[in-house]
Amino acid sequence: MYPNEKLSEEKVFKDPVHRYVHVRDKVIWDLIGTKEFQRLRRIKQLGTTYLTFHGAEHSRFNHSLGVYEIVRRIVDDVFAGRADWDENERLLCLCAALLHDLGHGPFSHSFEKVFHLDHEQFTRAIILGDTEVNAVLRRVSSDFPKKVAEVIAKTYENKLVVSLISSQIDADRMDYLLRDAYYTGVSYGHFDMERILRVMRPREEQVVIKRSGMHAVEDYIMSRYQMYWQVYFHPVTRSAEVILTKILHRAKHLYLTGYTFQTPPVHFQSLFHGHAQLEDYLKLDEAVTLFYFQQWQEERDAILSDLCRRFMNRNLFKYVEFQPTNEEMKKLMELTTLFKKAGIDPDYYLVVDSSSDLPYDFYRPGEEEERLPIYLLMPSGELRELSRESTIVDAISGKRRTDHKLYFPKDFLDDLSTKRNVKKKIKQLLYE
């Protein structure tokens, strides 16, 4: 029977984070070989972060294998044989873990913002559509693709299964924190995952952690906090993201207003028209996107070519801190007017970026229970929310720090050969 079919010999992938990723199930091996999964090799896990931390070239392929491996260790080594764990859900967990990021596109975050896309809808479309992934899953059973899609969408009836892939302490986060720390080369971000896995226990609704493992979980929460500010929210990465976003806006604007491109945006057309088709979407990876950016450096449109040169050659925008108080907003209005006077289009060259523009989050204890918090399993059998037991977690999950920055091309302002006085005034306002 295909669902239980094992490879004649275990296959392993060498992995710098987990040492080895082990595959015995034929279904998993077949899924890894599909073209939709292989496409993830061409999509970086951290988008533009490589422009700040040059090691961060790892892909969503690496990460997806990593999440699969963590879930495999949990279900095979920790949960097997325990009450509350249904062994029939094993393959479903493994497939959902492996495929959870399948719908991510190139520089996902920026594309989603500009074109109002949702990678999770594409994940669902790939799993349920006419694809190689769907063909493999259907061999398990006719309703298996739907189940996998539901686990990833967090709408599957068995919440324990969902919580392994998606909760405040799940395999996805554990892998990306460790992997991103490894590839960026930062020293924070590490925690004792082996220990956390050993103290995880299945409960009806979610995974809980034995009280004795609290300190390992504290470390994980701290790692999440530090990675957020030191890596994910790095101001230079955000600058690259701002430029990338503006390139997409500019290209779309030019396309819709009839501009004749030297290199027409063939792969972007359905996105520009607002109805991205799965077939087109799957063709658009980061190699293709960067090809266009490379070519568009030569376009006649001054804004598009300048933004592409900035992105390709890492000549990024500079920034100042910006608190959007009413006083600062007045200043921003004044700056907008002055940018126009200086001949620098503020729609593309004066940008406020906020912490809420990022897809990462902190641990939330879960007031009103919007998000299920992390529960500790006390020796008495009682469950207690983590921040009630841990003063460290309580301290960092209280009032949260938020942040806004104002980005602009400093080199344009430093060039005083034109509009000297206006530019001087702009700099004065920015740096006062």
Added chain:
Amino acid sequence: MLFEHAKMLKALAAVGEIVGRKKLQKMIYIAKKMNFPFYEKFDFHFYGPYSEELTLRMEELCNVGFVQEMREKKGGYYQYRYALTEAGEQFLTHYNLDMPDLDVCLRSLNEQSARFLELVSTILYFEDLSKDEVKEKVFTLKSKQRYTEEEIEEAYLYIEQLREQAYVKS
């Protein structure tokens, strides 16, 4: 710039006060599903569609003093009340955000209970499924809420009314 923040303030200005984080989340999600221009990304969570982006945006607005968040103890948990401050009102004057249809929609939503909005938003989240499949989802995923067939029918009717309103006025 900061347009999405301004829209959030506009939503608060339309209703005066929103009681409960869950209610706020569901109101914005439902308005988004009625095609009002909210672009926060929502995922399905324990209590239905939830947006981390929206939570963070509200925190930013509180931190900068445009929104007042009041915390009050209610039974075993804390409940939050959100209202626009004077500084928030002033901030809104920088934007031309005249959306009377949105105001009407949000006022109607604010009159509903959080429990009912949770049901409405869950139905909208699964709107691609058949009615029977949606019911099954509600009964399995929201078993603890013990929604009745009548409540589900009422929610469908309410969605229809909201759509008519949004359609007629647009």
